[in-house]
Amino acid sequence: MVKFAHMADLHLGYRQYGSEERAIDFAQAFLKAMKEAVKERVDFIIIAGDMFHRKSDMDPLTLTQAIKVLEIAKERDVPVIAVEGNHDSAYFRDTFSWLDYLAHQNLLINLKPNFEEDMVVEEWDGSSGAYVDLECGVRVYGMKYYGSMTEKVLEMYSKKIKKKGFTIFVAHAGVEGYVNIQGCVPSSRFHKLNVDYIALGHIHMSFIEGKIHNPGSLEVCDISELKYDRGFFIVEVNGEVKAKLKRVGGREFEIINAEIKNEEDIKNLKSRLSNIKVERPVIYLNIKCSRSMRKVLDEEEIKRSIKVNPIALKIRWEIFDEFSPVVKFEKEDIELSVISQILENYSYGNISEEVVTLKNAFCGKFSLEKIDEFVDEIFVNSKKVKKITKTSKENKDIEKEIAKKKEVIGKCKAETEKIEKAELKMKDEDEEEVWDWRRTYDHRSKTRKH
Numbered sequence: 030m031v032k033f034a035h036m037a038d039l040h041l042g043y044r045q046y047g048s049e050e051r052a053i054d055f056a057q058a059f060l061k062a063m064k065e066a067v068k069e070r071v072d073f074i075i076i077a078g079d080m081f082h083r084k085s086d087m088d089p090l091t092l093t094q095a096i097k098v099l100e101i102a103k104e105r106d107v108p109v110i111a112v113e114g115n116h117d118s119a120y121f122r123d124t125f126s127w128l129d130y131l132a133h134q135n136l137l138i139n140l141k142p143n144f145e146e147d148m149v150v151e152e153w154d155g156s157s158g159a160y161v162d163l164e165c166g167v168r169v170y171g172m173k174y175y176g177s178m179t180e181k182v183l184e185m186y187s188k189k190i191k192k193k194g195f196t197i198f199v200a201h202a203g204v205e206g207y208v209n210i211q212g213c214v215p216s217s218r219f220h221k222l223n224v225d226y227i228a229l230g231h232i233h234m235s236f237i238e239g240k241i242h243n244p245g246s247l248e249v250c251d252i253s254e255l256k257y258d259r260g261f262f263i264v265e266v267n268g269e270v271k272a273k274l275k276r277v278g279g280r281e282f283e284i285i286n287a288e289i290k291n292e293e294d295i296k297n298l299k300s301r302l303s304n305i306k307v308e309r310p311v312i313y314l315n316i317k318c319s320r321s322m323r324k325v326l327d328e329e330e331i332k333r334s335i336k337v338n339p340i341a342l343k344i345r346w347e348i349f350d351e352f353s354p355v356v357k358f359e360k361e362d363i364e365l366s367v368i369s370q371i372l373e374n375y376s377y378g379n380i381s382e383e384v385v386t387l388k389n390a391f392c393g394k395f396s397l398e399k400i401d402e403f404v405d406e407i408f409v410n411s412k413k414v415k416k417i418t419k420t421s422k423e424n425k426d427i428e429k430e431i432a433k434k435k436e437v438i439g440k441c442k443a444e445t446e447k448i449e450k451a452e453l454k455m456k457d458e459d460e461e462e463v464w465d466w467r468r469t470y471d472h473r474s475k476t477r478k479h
């Protein structure tokens with residue numbers, strides 16, 4: 030019987046929420062998984078990519094964490110087979126990655142194909158190679174992350190695979206249909222590989238689909254992943270393949286959604302917050318309230334009702350406008366008065382309402398021909414304008430009038446744009462107020478890839 034551990038997406042060195050403690054969580058999860066694997070007396074361990082969170086800027090602490098845990102396997106002669114994920118190395122550039130470094134320290138086997146004129150799939154020679162034959166009779170092929178080229182590289186690779194004993198294909202790549210991230214291919218591309226077990230990493234959600242096995246990340250790398258199952262597989266091969274998911278991540282996340290309408294709601298929120306008992310949790314607090322309620326709510330006071338000391342506290346305000354129809358009415362009012370003021374300079378009488386109608390009709394798609402048609406119609410129908418006769422002098426006058434009207438319309442449009450811009454700016458400033466707080470609170474957080 031062959032037994033092995035399959036893990037992926039360790040993301041060592043990820044100081045989530047700018048927290049050192051959180052980086053220790055990731056290392057702790059790896060240590061736990063490794064200890065469990067050796068306790069289970071596995072023949073080998075697979076790490077299917079994203080061992081580290083950042084491909085550059087390695088820090089001494091993160092490297093030491095990786096080495097210390099890998100040494101546990103080395104001391105027991107348990108081979109560790111890894112591939113590079115999108116967080117570990119550049120896709121095609123021939124760089125020496127941190128996994129190459131660890132391979133040179135004899136702490137792991139870093140499998141990847143070589144690209145010369147064609148793809149080269151060579152046996153591991155102690156420092157490089159794409160496949161390895163293990164003492165337990167298992168052959169393991171490895172493929173690192175290739176992003177949008179995954180499908181193409183996989184197609185090339187599939188032709189190079191020669192099954193020998195129980196054969197495993199390790200890749201840092203995703204299967205379509207689970208989460209929407211780059212580097213995913215249809216599952217059929219994997220199913221047609223002539224191997225017995227496909228060990229994937231990349232998608233931070235645990236799933237098994239026939240031969241395809243994806244354990245998910247050991248820890249929660251993003252709040253959106255909280256709902257997923259995750260961990261690592263202990264796999265037993267005894268005629269059939271049996272993979273069992275083991276969970277190791279330990280950090281508690283508290284998500285609190287509250288809509289505040291009155292005093293009672295505030296009291297309830299505070300009591301919910303004061304009832305959080307877990308030590309050092311990550312707290313996400315989403316508060317929905319009206320603009321006027323937001324003005325009276327004291328964020329600091331709300332925070333003070335939390336009795337435990339959270340590792341990170343994220344507050345998101347969702348603010349709605351209870352007076353939006355009134356604002357709209359006021360806007361139209363302003364628009365009308367601006368237009369009638371402009372019209373006072375001309376002899377059309379007060380046609381401000383018609384102009385607003387015209388503006389609204391053509392505001393979205395401003396088409397001069399359509400406006401011409403409209404203006405012509407006004408000339409024919411409006412009692413405010415002289416009847417059109419066929420003399421050329423009158424025609425000229427009409428042309429002049431049309432030019433004047435066009436000018437009015439242009440001015441009206443500019444005024445309306447000004448009003449709209451001012452409104453947008455007001456809106457922006459409101460949003461900035463919320464954003465700013467988050468930025469100062471979590472100034473190290475960046476947009477992340479999986």
Ligand SMILES: [Mn+2]
Nearest residue numbers: 038079231479
């Ligand atoms: Mn990852």
